[in-house]
Amino acid sequence: MARTAAVIGGSIGGLFSAVTLRNAGWNVKVYERARAPLSGRGAGIVTHPQLLDALDRVGANTADLGVQVHDRVVFDREGERIHTLPYPQVVTSWDRMHQTLRRMIPDADYHLGETLTGYADDGEGVSLTFASGTRDRVDLLVGADGFRSAVRAQMLPKVQPAYAGYVVWRALAQEAELSADMRARIFDVFGMFMPAGTQIVGYPIAGENNDLRPGHRRYNFVWYVPVSTQDLADLLTDADGKTHAISIPPPLVRDDVVSWIEGAAARILPDVFCHILDKSERPFFTPIYDHLSPTFARGRVALAGDAACVARPHVGMGVTKAAQDALALAEHVAGDVAAGLQAYSDERVPASQAAYERAQLLGRYMKQVPEAGDPTDGRNNAHMEEIIRLTAVADFP
Ligand SMILES: Cc1cc2nc3c(=O)[nH]c(=O)nc-3n(C[C@H](O)[C@H](O)[C@H](O)COP(=O)(O)OP(=O)(O)OC[C@H]3O[C@@H](n4cnc5c(N)ncnc54)[C@H](O)[C@@H]3O)c2cc1C
Known part of the structure; x- marks a missing residue:
């Protein structure tokens, strides 16, 4: 009889693990806390050769995966192109990745509205309990329940994500909303702006329902902004005065916080990025954590x-890393589960550490404190060459 696995978390990481285990002959159930199907988290995802390889290996459809960009372009404060690096890369969207993998799991094995509350591993199997009262017993439990993981909280209670000292503001603008001039100047490139102390990255992604037709796509806006721990508490406080721990749901971000970032954009950013923000749906932010x-x-x-593991987004490795975890996991548990999982951990901890450290390096460059009198025109970043070459690149093992 097929061995059984439960995957906690039905997002991209959980789906990847479920697909690789199913492909290896396991009987897999996915348990996701959200009550409604996950969709519309619609931010951009850069791809790497390792991700394309993983998608091929699991048998996922990679046709029309995303938008092909050819060049990375650094803009200065005036919106002039000051540096170009040819770097062909496919950029896709969270929705596209999620839909592709979700279709590979039968509905009967994907359970919404199930929040794991605890587990007990007695060596022979793992018993699971859920807030709904559901219980299950499986041969293997996979915690793919995100950086605030309930599985990890039980397994490693002392491990806590650490705030990195900055947040990322994200927004998406419809291509059709952009002026012809701005579209011509920025839409087709992986754009960057990098004065000391802040950084912007932007790139085109598919429109809704993976629409890749010119005129129907979107531009993904990613702006890293330093925020002290004290100010973060204010940003995480909603209009009712409730301060949210770790992150705040986008609809609860206060209007004055959104106005503040829009005002800062007008003062700091080149016109091309201001235009993207101006034409975007309401921007939202996520604090950056190391873990x-x-x-x-x-x-x-x-x-x-x-x-x-969470590597800061500068390397764009979250999905690729989840895919690599999933491939390694299914391979190692072909025999004895506990011994296989130890081998999985021995392989994946150092590999994840490489992405984690690279992302921290890029984060340090972003956070350089401007000296008094430093120009803020984005032309003088001493690490510009390295940042443009290493951002969203997976050239480590
Ligand atoms: C600004 C930004 C940009 C990014 N850019 C990129 C990029 O370019 N490329 C890239 O590869 N990655 C990127 N990422 C990261 C990427 O989104 C994630 O790393 C990736 O989606 C893998 O996440 P996951 O599935 O492991 O966790 P999550 O997406 O966090 O999913 C965890 C799931 O578990 C569920 N859950 C939580 N607790 C429970 C519970 N107790 N019971 C049941 N279910 C539970 C949650 O509801 C959720 O659906 C970016 C992230 C950010 C913040």
Whole structure:
């Protein structure tokens, strides 16, 4: 009889693990806390050769995966192109990745509205309890439940994500909303602006329903902004005065906080990026955290994706790393589960650490404190060459 696995978390990391385990002959159930199907998280995802390879290996459809960009372009404050690096790359969207993988799991095995509350691993199997009262018992438990993972909280209670000292503001503008001039100046490139102390990255992605037709796509806006721990508490406080721990749901970000970032944009950013923000739906922010679990497995329980490690978004490795975790996981548990998971952890901890450290390096460059009198025109970043060459690149093992 097929061995059984439960994957906690039905986002991209969980789906990747579910697909690789199913392909290896496991009987897999996915349990997702959200009550409604996950969709519309619609931000951009850069792809790497390792991700394309992983998608091929699991048998996912990679036709029309995203938008092909050819060049990386650094803009200065005046919106002039000051540096160009040819770097062909496909940029896709969260929705596209999620839909592709979701179709590979039968509806009967994907359970919404199920929040894991705890597990007990007795060496022979793992018993699971959910807030709904649902119970299950499986041969293997995979915690793919994100960086605030309930599985990790039980397995490694002392491991806590650490705030990196800055947030990322994100927004999406419809291509059709952009003026012809701005569209011509920025839409087709992976654009960047990098004065000391802040950084912008932007690139085109598919429109809704993976629409890749010119005129129907969107431009993804990513702006890293330093925020002290004290100011973060204010940003995380909603209009009712409730301060949210760690991050705040986008609709609850206060209007004055959105006005503040829009005002800062007008003062700091080149016109091309101001235009993108101006034409975007309401921007939202996510605090940036560092997190690397010292082990990705204990007994019959594994961690995968963001639950195991979060590399800051500068490397764009979250989805690729989750895919690599999933491939390694299914391969290692072909025999004895506990021994296989230890081997999985031994392989994936150092590999994740490489992405984690590269992302921290890029984050340090972003956070350089401007000296008094430093120009803010984005022309004088001493690390410009390195940042443009290493951002969203996976050239580590
Ligand atoms: C600004 C930004 C830009 C990014 N850009 C990129 C990029 O370019 N490329 C890239 O590869 N990655 C990128 N990422 C990261 C990427 O989105 C994630 O790393 C990736 O989606 C893997 O996430 P995950 O599935 O492991 O976790 P998540 O997406 O966080 O999913 C965890 C899931 O578990 C569910 N869950 C949580 N607790 C429970 C519970 N107790 N019971 C049941 N379910 C539960 C949640 O509801 C959620 O659906 C970016 C991230 C940010 C913030």
